[in-house]
Amino acid sequence: MKNKAEIVIIGGGVIGASIAYSLADKGMKDIVVLEKNYIASGSTGSCGAGIRQQWGTKMNCILSKKSMEIFENLNEILKVKRDIELKQGGYLLLAYSEKEFKQFKENIKLQNSIGIPSQLLTVKEAKEIVPQLNGEGIKGATYCPTDGHINPFRVNQAYVEAARRKSVQFYTYTSAQDIITQNNEIKSVVTDRGVIETNKVVNAAGGFSKEVSLMAGIDIPTKSERHQILVTEQVNPILKPMVMSFSYNIYCQQIPDGSFVMGYGDPDEQYSHNIKSSWQFLEEMAKKATYLLPFLKDIRVIRQWAGLYNITPDAQPILDASDELKGFFMAVGFSGHGFMIAPFTGVLMAEMILGEKLSMNIKLDLKRFEHDRLILEPSVV
Amino acid sequence: MVILMNEDKIVCRCEDITLKELRDMIADGYTRLDEIKRALRLGMGPCQGDICLEIAAREICRMTDKKMEDIKMPSKRPPVAGIKMSELVGDNQNEK
Numbered sequence: 412m413k414n415k416a417e418i419v420i421i422g423g424g425v426i427g428a429s430i431a432y433s434l435a436d437k438g439m440k441d442i443v444v445l446e447k448n449y450i451a452s453g454s455t456g457s458c459g460a461g462i463r464q465q466w467g468t469k470m471n472c473i474l475s476k477k478s479m480e481i482f483e484n485l486n487e488i489l490k491v492k493r494d495i496e497l498k499q500g501g502y503l504l505l506a507y508s509e510k511e512f513k514q515f516k517e518n519i520k521l522q523n524s525i526g527i528p529s530q531l532l533t534v535k536e537a538k539e540i541v542p543q544l545n546g547e548g549i550k551g552a553t554y555c556p557t558d559g560h561i562n563p564f565r566v567n568q569a570y571v572e573a574a575r576r577k578s579v580q581f582y583t584y585t586s587a588q589d590i591i592t593q594n595n596e597i598k599s600v601v602t603d604r605g606v607i608e609t610n611k612v613v614n615a616a617g618g619f620s621k622e623v624s625l626m627a628g629i630d631i632p633t634k635s636e637r638h639q640i641l642v643t644e645q646v647n648p649i650l651k652p653m654v655m656s657f658s659y660n661i662y663c664q665q666i667p668d669g670s671f672v673m674g675y676g677d678p679d680e681q682y683s684h685n686i687k688s689s690w691q692f693l694e695e696m697a698k699k700a701t702y703l704l705p706f707l708k709d710i711r712v713i714r715q716w717a718g719l720y721n722i723t724p725d726a727q728p729i730l731d732a733s734d735e736l737k738g739f740f741m742a743v744g745f746s747g748h749g750f751m752i753a754p755f756t757g758v759l760m761a762e763m764i765l766g767e768k769l770s771m772n773i774k775l776d777l778k779r780f781e782h783d784r785l786i787l788e789p790s791v792v
Numbered sequence: 793m794v795i796l797m798n799e800d801k802i803v804c805r806c807e808d809i810t811l812k813e814l815r816d817m818i819a820d821g822y823t824r825l826d827e828i829k830r831a832l833r834l835g836m837g838p839c840q841g842d843i844c845l846e847i848a849a850r851e852i853c854r855m856t857d858k859k860m861e862d863i864k865m866p867s868k869r870p871p872v873a874g875i876k877m878s879e880l881v882g883d884n885q886n887e888k
């Protein structure tokens with residue numbers, strides 16, 4: 412293992428890999444990525460991998476739109492060997508109250524103003540896209556045809572392989588255990604396989620972002636929470652878009668191999684690193700899903716699993732450089748939507764690390780929590 | 793050990809994965825079943841990889857200096873295989 416690096420990125424999920432690639436692409440040398448397990452072993456490998464641009468704040472709309480533009484060309488950009496399996500079947504978002512529908516109308520105005528091709532739909536129009544939909548209680552919907560799904564392992568691995576070709580070193584099964592600092596500067600990262608001298612560290616540790624920050628003596632307000640998900644057997648294509656509701660709290664999508672992937676957020680879930688699956692989830696999920704899409708009754712569940720959301724107080728990530736510790740960068744707290752913004756996040760973080768002007772104005776700093784400048788995004792699950 | 797020669801041969805029937813796809817992954821340095829499983833979906837079908845994971849393990853051994861006992865079998869997901877949604881909601885109407 413190397414004993415010196417220009418920068419050490421902790422975490423080999425999609426975020427760490429995307430940052431490593433962007434840094435190398437901008438010409439940085441001597442980049443090391445530490446992954447305590449294997450590539451995509453964390454949240455990235457357990458995620459629903461849905462990608463949407465239908466957001467309620469301008470910043471999220473731009474982050475996700477720019478990322479989508481990269482995803483659409485990622486096979487060529489990264490010269491991938493294995494297709495990332497982008498499916499743009501759209502996202503159909505359902506409103507169950509007048510208040511929610513009113514918010515959707517605002518969102519569509521905002522999205523259209525920056526070129527996201529989303530539209531407002533009546534229940535009847537929604538049923539034209541998903542004829543099997545149970546329209547009961549639905550007040551209206553929005554739809555964006557270019558939203559969709561991508562294979563998360565392929566994306567993560569594609570970034571890793573492209574970064575490796577630019578000489579980035581990935582050490583898998585290697586965990587960061589401590590960050591040694593002196594006079595507000597980073598000196599080295601201690602791993603279970605040796606010490607790496609460096610002045611720059613990126614915390615991209617997903618569900619373990621708080622633990623990694625504490626290694627550097629910095630406390631951040633992120634918490635981890637289990638989210639469960641299941642997949643069914645493969646059947647012929649019948650459901651084009653992702654169907655999702657914030658208030659009914661569900662998402663369900665048929666992925667390119669023909670299986671359905673679905674999940675919901677349990678409001679009673681405790682903060683922890685527990686990723687065990689539960690039987691209750693299966694029952695509740697089946698209830699919700701078969702209510703919304705009754706044809707699912709005859710389809711068999713074949714696997715369930717769980718992963719971590721790394722959550723911040725306003726459910727928006729922290730993309731920042733520490734004020735307290737020079738050279739300490741954070742790309743954490745994605746609150747359940749980090750996969751879809753990973754490409755552009757990598758670019759922005761690389762710009763931040765290299766001291767370049769950011770190609771987009773973001774206000775995802777750590778200090779916002781102290782000063783109560785929370786970002787009010789109305790459209791999260 | 794028998795060496796399979798026909799690279800178009802399907803090694804994972806549930807997910808339709810050929811020997812060539814498997815060998816390409818191993819040649820690219822993916823030598824752990826967990827990783828191969830995730831990238832290729834090999835072993836993720838309804839049979840939960842009963843046969844194909846064993847085949848993949850043998851290929852890893854053949855192509856690297858690993859031995860069968862060095863290879864960690866991925867953990868099986870909870871035994872939900874094949875339960876209809878209707879059974880989960882306790883609705884037996886469509887059941888025989």
Ligand SMILES: Cc1cc2nc3c(=O)[nH]c(=O)nc-3n(C[C@H](O)[C@H](O)[C@H](O)COP(=O)(O)OP(=O)(O)OC[C@H]3O[C@@H](n4cnc5c(N)ncnc54)[C@H](O)[C@@H]3O)c2cc1C
Pocket residue numbers: 421422423424425426427445446447448449450451452453454455456457458459460461462585586587588615616617618619623638639640674717718719720742743745746747748749750751752
């Ligand atoms: C069930 C579920 C569904 C989801 N659905 C979606 C979705 O549809 N769309 C979407 O955009 N997002 C979704 N997400 C969120 C998404 O998975 C995450 O936001 C994203 O994967 C975060 O990527 P990451 O690289 O930050 O984290 P991770 O993929 O968790 O990567 C962090 C890595 O750091 C490693 N690590 C931790 N500590 C150390 C250490 N000390 N030393 C070395 N390595 C370390 C971990 O092993 C891990 O591999 C979902 C998440 C879950 C759980």
Ligand code: FES
Pocket residue numbers: 803804805806807834835836837838839840841842843844845
């Ligand atoms: S044959 Fe591979 S999962 Fe069934």
